[in-house]
Amino acid sequence: MNKIQHRIVALSLGIIVVMASFWAVISYLNHHSMKYYQVTLERYLLLNEISTQSQAVLMVLNDYKLKPSTTRLEKLNTEQEVLMILNQQSLQLKNEHNQYLIDNYRGIIDSQLNTMEMMERAVQSNQHQLAQTFYDESVDISQYVNETTLSLLKMEISDHEQIYERMIHLGESITKLGVTTLGTVFVFLLILSYLFSKGITKSIESLIKGAKEIAKGNFDRPINVKANDEMLFLADTFNQMRQSIKELIQEIQSKAKLEKEVKEYELLLKDSELKLLQSQMNPHFLFNTLNALSKKAYVEGAKETSNLMVTVANLLRYNLRNFDLPVTLQEELDIIQEYIEILQARFPNRVKFELSIQTDQLDILLPSLSIQPIVENAFVHSIDPSEFGGTISINISEQPSYIMVEIMDDGKGIESEKIQSLMQFDQSRKSHGIYSVVKRLSIFFGEDDVVAITSKPNIGTCVALKLYKARLPSVRGVQPLTEG
Amino acid sequence: MNKWLMILVLTVFSASMLFSFYRIYLIYKPTMTTLQEIEAYTNPVFDDVPKKRITLIIPGIRQEQMALVEKEALASAEALHVHLDIKRTLNETAQELVKEVEVAISSKTDGIILYGVDDLNVRQVINKATKKGIAVITIGNDVPNSLRKTYIGSNHQFSGKIMANTIMEKLDHKGSVGIIGDYQTSFMNTHRLLGMNQSFQEYPSIEVIYPLASNQDRIWTAPEQTNEVLNQYPAIDAFIVLNGNEVSKVVSTIKSRVNKQKHLIYSFDATEEVRELMEESEVEIAIAHDYQQIGAKSMDLMTQWLAAEELPLPMEKYTSIHIIDELDAKEGVASE
Numbered sequence: 001m002n003k004i005q006h007r008i009v010a011l012s013l014g015i016i017v018v019m020a021s022f023w024a025v026i027s028y029l030n031h032h033s034m035k036y037y038q039v040t041l042e043r044y045l046l047l048n049e050i051s052t053q054s055q056a057v058l059m060v061l062n063d064y065k066l067k068p069s070t071t072r073l074e075k076l077n078t079e080q081e082v083l084m085i086l087n088q089q090s091l092q093l094k095n096e097h098n099q100y101l102i103d104n105y106r107g108i109i110d111s112q113l114n115t116m117e118m119m120e121r122a123v124q125s126n127q128h129q130l131a132q133t134f135y136d137e138s139v140d141i142s143q144y145v146n147e148t149t150l151s152l153l154k155m156e157i158s159d160h161e162q163i164y165e166r167m168i169h170l171g172e173s174i175t176k177l178g179v180t181t182l183g184t185v186f187v188f189l190l191i192l193s194y195l196f197s198k199g200i201t202k203s204i205e206s207l208i209k210g211a212k213e214i215a216k217g218n219f220d221r222p223i224n225v226k227a228n229d230e231m232l233f234l235a236d237t238f239n240q241m242r243q244s245i246k247e248l249i250q251e252i253q254s255k256a257k258l259e260k261e262v263k264e265y266e267l268l269l270k271d272s273e274l275k276l277l278q279s280q281m282n283p284h285f286l287f288n289t290l291n292a293l294s295k296k297a298y299v300e301g302a303k304e305t306s307n308l309m310v311t312v313a314n315l316l317r318y319n320l321r322n323f324d325l326p327v328t329l330q331e332e333l334d335i336i337q338e339y340i341e342i343l344q345a346r347f348p349n350r351v352k353f354e355l356s357i358q359t360d361q362l363d364i365l366l367p368s369l370s371i372q373p374i375v376e377n378a379f380v381h382s383i384d385p386s387e388f389g390g391t392i393s394i395n396i397s398e399q400p401s402y403i404m405v406e407i408m409d410d411g412k413g414i415e416s417e418k419i420q421s422l423m424q425f426d427q428s429r430k431s432h433g434i435y436s437v438v439k440r441l442s443i444f445f446g447e448d449d450v451v452a453i454t455s456k457p458n459i460g461t462c463v464a465l466k467l468y469k470a471r472l473p474s475v476r477g478v479q480p481l482t483e484g
Numbered sequence: 485m486n487k488w489l490m491i492l493v494l495t496v497f498s499a500s501m502l503f504s505f506y507r508i509y510l511i512y513k514p515t516m517t518t519l520q521e522i523e524a525y526t527n528p529v530f531d532d533v534p535k536k537r538i539t540l541i542i543p544g545i546r547q548e549q550m551a552l553v554e555k556e557a558l559a560s561a562e563a564l565h566v567h568l569d570i571k572r573t574l575n576e577t578a579q580e581l582v583k584e585v586e587v588a589i590s591s592k593t594d595g596i597i598l599y600g601v602d603d604l605n606v607r608q609v610i611n612k613a614t615k616k617g618i619a620v621i622t623i624g625n626d627v628p629n630s631l632r633k634t635y636i637g638s639n640h641q642f643s644g645k646i647m648a649n650t651i652m653e654k655l656d657h658k659g660s661v662g663i664i665g666d667y668q669t670s671f672m673n674t675h676r677l678l679g680m681n682q683s684f685q686e687y688p689s690i691e692v693i694y695p696l697a698s699n700q701d702r703i704w705t706a707p708e709q710t711n712e713v714l715n716q717y718p719a720i721d722a723f724i725v726l727n728g729n730e731v732s733k734v735v736s737t738i739k740s741r742v743n744k745q746k747h748l749i750y751s752f753d754a755t756e757e758v759r760e761l762m763e764e765s766e767v768e769i770a771i772a773h774d775y776q777q778i779g780a781k782s783m784d785l786m787t788q789w790l791a792a793e794e795l796p797l798p799m800e801k802y803t804s805i806h807i808i809d810e811l812d813a814k815e816g817v818a819s820e
Contacts, residue, residue, distance in 0.1 A: 018501050025508050029515050036522040043526065092528045099530040100537050100567040107592030144587045159525065163518055170515050177511065181504045188497040195490050226487075 004200065004229045011192060015185060022181060026174055033167060040160060043093055044153060050086045051149035054112060054142045057083050061116055065135055068123050076120070080113060087113075098155060105148050112141040203231035210238060219246035265443075272436060287316045308345045311338045318368070326444070329396070329403065329467065330362040332371050336394065339372055343379060350389030351379065359398040364467050367440045374407045374437065374463050382411020382461060403467040413457040422453070434463075441465065535567040536790050538783070539588040541598040543576040546729065548755050549775050550599070553623065556779030557597070564787045569593070578603035585609045588618070595619040595786045600627035600635075602671030619789050623782050624773075625672040626800070633789055634797040636782045638773045638805045640672045643752065644679020646807060647724065650769050651750060655721055658689035662713035664706050664734055665726025665752075666698045673726045676752055680724070693717055706730035710737040718743060728753020728770070735766045754808050762808065772806040 057079040064072045087109045094102045119134035203225045210223035219242055225235035294309035318335050333355070340353040375392060383390040395406040414422075422434040434451070441450040445468045455461040540557055542550045554570055561568035571588070573580035578601045586609060588596050596613055600606065600622040607630040610620045614631035626635040651661060667673045684690045693716070695709040706725070710733075713720060723738075725731045731751045738747055751758045754772035761767040785797055 022504070022508070025505075025512065029512065032519050033515070036519050036526070039526045040522065094528050094530045095525055096529050097525070100535070100569065103534065103537060104569065104591035104593065108587070108590045111590035111592065140586065141590045144590050147587070148591070160522075163522055163525075166514065166518050170511055170518070173507075173511050177504065177507050181501075184497075184500050184504070188493065188500070191493055192490075192497070195493060199490075 004231075007196065007229070011196070015189060019185065022178070026178060029170075029174065033171070037167075040156070043156060046086070046089060046093065047149050047153055047156075050083070050090060050109065051146050053079070053083045053086055054109065054145040057112075057116070058139060058142050061119065061135065061138060065119065065123055065131055073120070076116075080116060083109065084113060093152075097159065098152070101148075101152060101155065105145075105152060108141060108144050108148055112138055112145060115141055200231065202226075203229075203235065207231070207235060207238060210235075210242070214242055214245070219243075219249070268439065287313055290316070308342065311341050314338055315342065325368060326365040327368040328363045328365060329405070332366065332368065333357075333362070333394075333396075335369075335372055336375055339375060340392070347384075347389070351383055352389070352391040354391060354393035355396075356393070357396045359396055359403055361398065361403060361469075362396075364403055364469065366467050367444050370437055370441060370465065371405060371407065374434070374465075377434065378407060378409040378411070378461070378463075381414070382409040386411060399466075401469055403469065405465040405467060406462055407465075408460055408462045410460040413455040413459060414453070414461050416455070419453045419455060423451070437465075445470070535565055536594040536787070537567045537569065537591075538595040538597060538786055538790075539569045539571060539584075539591075539593045540782075541571045541573065541581060541584045541588070541596065543599055544572040544574055545576055546599070549624075549728075549753065549773070552775035553599075553779035553782075556776040557783050560780050560783035564783060566594075566783070566787055566790075568783070576601060578606050581606055582609045585613060585620075589613050589616055593618060594790055595621070597621045597623055597782045597786060599623055600625045600632075600671065602627055602669070602674075606630070619786060621782050621786055621789075621797075623778050624775075625670065628671065634785060635800045636785065637778050637803055639800075639802040640675035641679035641682075642802075643771050643773075643805050644676035644681075645683050646679075646805070647676070647750060647752065647769070647771060648680040648683030650807065651722055651724070651748075652683065652687060652690060654748065654768065655690070657687045659721035660691040660693060660717055660719070661722045661724055662693045662695065662710075662717070662720050663724050663726065664695070664709045664713070665730065667694070667726060668697045668699055670726075676726060693720065706733045707737040710734050711741075714738070714741060714743075719745070720747060722748035722750060722768070724750045724752070726752050728755045728758050731755075731758045731761060731767060735761055754806070759808070768809070770808045772808055774803045774805070777803040 057076070060072070060076045060079045064076045087106055090102060090106055090109070115134050115138045119131050119138060122128075122131035122134055206223055206225055210221070213219075213221050223235045223239050223242070225231050290309045290313040294306045294313065297303075297309060298306035315335060315338050318331075337355075340351065343351050344353070371394075375394075378392050383392065390410045393408045395404075395408065397404045397406070423438055434453075438451045442448055445466075447466075447468055450466050452464045452466075453461065454464070538561070540554070542553060544550075550572075558568055558570075569588075571584045573584060576599075581598065581601050581603075582605045585596060585598065585606075589609075589612060596618055598610075598620065602625070606627050610622075610627060610630040610632055613620050614633075620630075620632045622630075622632050622635045622637075624637045626632075626637070655661075663677065665673055667677050681692070684692055693713055695712040696704050697709070698704050706727070710723065713723070714737075723734055725734050728751050731749065731753075734749060738749075748768045749761075749766060750768055751770040754770040758767055758770050762770060781801060781803060785801065789795070789797060
């Protein structure tokens with residue numbers, strides 16, 4: 001990862017290196033120029049010193065001439081010594097161009113020294129007239145020294161003029177270059193810093209945008225950061241967090257949905273239980289009444305009526321006892337036999353009942369009263385309205401995974417739209433016989449495909465129930481799902 | 485995109501930095517050369533065996549003639565391996581000349597070549613130099629009676645004779661001539677007059693007119709002298725101009741006058757100006773001096789003297805003179 005710190009350090013280092021090398025080169029040039037300026041300046045200074053000394057020594061010479069004394073002589077000798085040393089130094093000024101001029105110059109200084117010595121001797125030998133002549137000559141020669149110094153300086157300067165001009169020009173160029181380079185570096189530094197900070201703030205901005213989206217509850221927009229630094233890491237972490245929050249919320253949502261469905265089932269069950277309770281009131285009363293009536297009928301000699309009443313009473317008992325417990329297919333079929341008997345007693349010669357069993361597995365469990373409501377429906381809707389009555393046949397066959405129970409009638413049939421609506425839950429309908437059977441069977445077996453209704457107009461209707469064998473080895477007492 | 489922009493900016497930045505360094509390099513090189521030049525200048529360098537130093541003192545006013553001397557002398561110095569210092573006095577005065585000689589003496593030069601001024605002080609300073617062991621050679625204008633080693637230049641008396649003879653031929657040995665120039669203080673001019681008078685003496689019908697001339701008190705310029713002569717002798721036949729540089733002034737003075745009579749003009753020097761005037765037929769005859777020969781010969785003799793090859797030197801070494809006439813076709817050569 002390209003760290004922000006690394007970038008800043010690299011940028012600073014780059015600028016520092018550039019500026020430092022610039023500074024180094026320019027100071028190198030300056031240093032050398034200064035050195036040579038110094039050397040040339042020293043030459044001028046030496047020339048000036050010689051000229052000044054040549055004049056200064058004259059003053060001492062005059063003093064000595066006017067009042068000769070040992071101290072003055074010593075002083076004069078010291079000054080002369082100085083001039084001599086300076087004259088020696090002037091040798092260094094020689095170069096190819098001016099060597100003979102310097103020779104002349106040194107000759108003149110030499111002459112001055114000689115003349116001054118002559119004067120000294122003249123003074124010592126008391127030849128005042130001669131001393132004055134030598135003194136005058138010394139003054140003249142010192143004048144020549146001065147003039148020659150001037151012409152030498154002039155020559156030096158005119159020789160150096162071009163060089164100085166060039167140096168000044170170069171100095172100006174260096175200054176100009178320095179200023180432009182500094183300006184360029186400054187401008188680029190500004191641009192680079194701008195781009196750099198923009199890169200960082202842009203990443204931060206998109207992070208903020210992403211955070212706002214999440215705060216709004218929108219978890220689907222990924223955060224895009226075009227960077228290669230800590231910002232990218234931050235954005236990635238942010239994205240991961242967004243993803244996990246999204247998943248968590250989805251999980252919570254699906255759980256809530258599931259709970260809602262469960263609540264719906266519970267509501268349905270409560271409803272049917274209520275109905276059951278309501279219906280239990282009458283059967284108990286009827287059951288007791290029927291038993292009393294049966295005994296009365298038996299006492300009065302109406303044996304057949306008494307038997308019929310017992311059958312009705314059995315049916316009622318079955319209804320009351322076994323509703324919330326699974327029963328075997330055999331028990332269910334027994335109830336249906338008794339129910340048919342009642343129907344045949346009520347409506348003699350109108351109802352024919354056929355039972356065909358092609359299986360020995362009649363101990364398969366199913367919710368109680370699963371088949372009876374269908375048989376009742378067949379009678380109520382198909383046989384009863386028919387003028388000549390009809391036949392209800394139950395056909396039990398064995399399939400590889402289930403036992404097929406088909407309840408058929410030869411009535412006028414049901415319209416296909418009505419079949420569909422029968423299978424759906426409808427709060428407005430008074431009775432939900434078929435729906436309740438379908439629901440209970442599907443909850444009991446844990447399968448959706450439990451009931452199939454086929455109907456042909458004026459031929460009949462067939463309701464097929466599928467009893468899955470998975471329940472076969474179970475014992476009585478297995479709680480159906482509705483209980484939970 | 486941001487990345488590309490960054491790369492672009494960095495590239496431009498690097499390029500500009502490289503350009504700056506290139507410019508530094510461009511500055512660096514000439515700076516170093518300049519510094520090397522200074523170093524070469526400041527490093528003490530001199531010939532192992534020092535050359536002899538000769539000082540040439542010439543008047544600044546005779547620029548055209550002296551330039552020829554100077555050029556030839558410098559060439560000779562180069563050839564003879566001596567160093568030549570050239571000093572120019574502002575005017576042709578004894579005072580300046582003395583000072584320059586004094587400076588040359590005190591600078592302990594080996595030899596002095598000078599365009600002389602005949603003056604007591606000059607004589608004295610030449611003698612002083614000689615006493616100090618410095619050889620002195622006069623050129624162009626001699627300083628007689630001094631301790632100079634030799635004189636190199638035209639024989640002025642001889643040139644005066646030639647001039648007089650030429651004029652007399654032209655004027656058929658009769659008529660009047662006016663002398664323009666400093667004929668009193670200059671040795672050269674007095675000798676020219678001397679030579680002329682020697683010739684004129686033989687023909688009394690020739691009248692020589694001397695206007696007032698410069699002396700120590702007053703300087704008479706060429707136009708003043710010309711006017712004076714013309715005022716007193718309007719019918720004068722010829723003018724003899726001693727200094728070649730004054731010919732044009734004389735010509736213009738004559739032209740400016742009302743009387744447009746033709747006067748013949750003779751010059752003792754043949755400068756470029758004089759030659760031009762000759763082409764315009766303003767000037768009749770001019771005498772040309774061999775300044776190149778003066779320059780070369782003086783250097784030659786000085787080095788011989790310093791090398792003690794040719795001792796003693798002849799008292800005079802005359803150089804050739806030429807007569808240039810109006811047509812510039814007939815160029816006579818006369819030398820002693």
